[in-house]
Amino acid sequence: MTQSIFIDGAAGTTGLEIAERLAGRSEFSLIALDEARRKDADARREALNDADFVILCLPDDAAREAVAMIANERTRVIDASTAHRVAPGWTYGFPEVSGHDAVAAAARVSNPGCYSTGFIALLAPLVRAGLLPADWPYSCNAVSGYSGGGKALIERFEQDRDIAWRGYALTLGHKHVPEMQAHCGLSVAPLFTPAVIPAHRGMVVEIPLPLAAMPRAANPDALRAALAEFYAGSAIVTMGEAPASGEMLLRGSEEGGDQIELFVFGNGDGSQARLVARLDNLGKGASGACVQNLNIMAGLPETASLRL
Numbered sequence: 001m002t003q004s005i006f007i008d009g010a011a012g013t014t015g016l017e018i019a020e021r022l023a024g025r026s027e028f029s030l031i032a033l034d035e036a037r038r039k040d041a042d043a044r045r046e047a048l049n050d051a052d053f054v055i056l057c058l059p060d061d062a063a064r065e066a067v068a069m070i071a072n073e074r075t076r077v078i079d080a081s082t083a084h085r086v087a088p089g090w091t092y093g094f095p096e097v098s099g100h101d102a103v104a105a106a107a108r109v110s111n112p113g114c115y116s117t118g119f120i121a122l123l124a125p126l127v128r129a130g131l132l133p134a135d136w137p138y139s140c141n142a143v144s145g146y147s148g149g150g151k152a153l154i155e156r157f158e159q160d161r162d163i164a165w166r167g168y169a170l171t172l173g174h175k176h177v178p179e180m181q182a183h184c185g186l187s188v189a190p191l192f193t194p195a196v197i198p199a200h201r202g203m204v205v206e207i208p209l210p211l212a213a214m215p216r217a218a219n220p221d222a223l224r225a226a227l228a229e230f231y232a233g234s235a236i237v238t239m240g241e242a243p244a245s246g247e248m249l250l251r252g253s254e255e256g257g258d259q260i261e262l263f264v265f266g267n268g269d270g271s272q273a274r275l276v277a278r279l280d281n282l283g284k285g286a287s288g289a290c291v292q293n294l295n296i297m298a299g300l301p302e303t304a305s306l307r308l
């Protein structure tokens with residue numbers, strides 16, 4: 001039987017990419033609101049309650065408002081915004097880390113933030129295995145393509161070609177920090193330094209580790225082996241090959257995709273390591289993860305219509 005889907009915020013960056021991925025899927029039918037009605041509260045309320053699955057691609061306040069409009073037990077929700085990522089009653093939509101069964105059974109799924117996806121993919125399995133401490137003050141440095149900031153940041157970067165790097169969250173209160181801390185089980189909030197670069201899409205998230213100074217920390221080879229074992233069998237989370245050239249590149253022309261690649265680099269004596277994740281902020285960082293969660297919730301193969 002065909003299941004109906006309403007993407008609230010379908011005209012935005014994340015919503016458009018989800019619709020592209022779902023085009024041609026016979027298992028789903030899309031409920032669409034035309035341009036004149038896509039922000040009309042009554043039209044949205046009707047669509048939100050008619051759909052089997054709702055995917056929210058909205059700013060946080062509008063996402064909270066949309067959830068409050070759902071007045072039936074049947075409609076299941078995937079929220080791409082930050083509104084519900086540490087909220088009680090919501091399942092964190094990172095199936096590799098939260099568990100596929102939990103996502104499959106959930107009525108309310110919060111899609112992880114793009115930076116958080118890289119951070120949690122790297123750190124959660126290692127802390128859980130006791131190979132890195134849960135009580136260490138981790139740092140995370142990251143760069144994102146400008147599509148991570150939605151329509152407004154895309155317009156800004158495409159109008160001002162002179163911006164070569166944009167550091168932000170300078171007062172250290174980035175909205176992804178609570179989910180990073182909660183879903184890695186850390187007792188101390190990580191210190192997070194994000195920046196935007198003049199590429200449309202793509203991101204690199206890095207956790208530098210002064211292993212020799214850390215209590216209960218394994219060596220880089222053990223960390224790499226543990227991540228490879230944890231994600232063995234996943235077509236989406238993969239281990240990258242150490243580049244023979246000695247450098248990693250993110251190219252502005254890259255088309256992106258729904259995989260995430262993980263790397264563990266270490267120095268000769270194993271006293272320092274760099275955990276690095278490379279992903280597409282619009283892929284596993286947003287739309288690809290929404291479609292993966294939708295597939296799992298609908299009981300379908302998790303990689304259907306993903307860009308692998």
Ligand SMILES: NC(=O)C1=CN([C@@H]2O[C@H](COP(=O)(O)OP(=O)(O)OC[C@H]3O[C@@H](n4cnc5c(N)ncnc54)[C@H](OP(=O)(O)O)[C@@H]3O)[C@@H](O)[C@H]2O)C=CC1
Nearest residue numbers: 009011012013014057058062080081147148150151281286
């Ligand atoms: N871009 C990314 O890489 C990622 C984004 N996200 C999250 O996904 C969500 C969507 O982000 P993104 O697609 O980038 O943002 P965009 O700004 O590109 O799109 C948001 C869309 O929501 C629409 N909208 C705003 N308010 C309402 C409302 N009250 N009712 C109906 N529609 C409304 C906007 O309309 P209009 O077109 O008129 O402005 C716009 O089309 C956000 O919460 C974002 O944080 C999550 C992970 C990564």
Ligand SMILES: CC(=O)N[C@@H](CCC(=O)OP(=O)(O)O)C(=O)O
Nearest residue numbers: 080081082113114115144148149
């Ligand atoms: C480059 C850029 O601005 N990125 C966004 C995060 C994108 C993302 O993951 O969004 P949500 O957490 O809202 O879902 C930011 O840092 O606010």
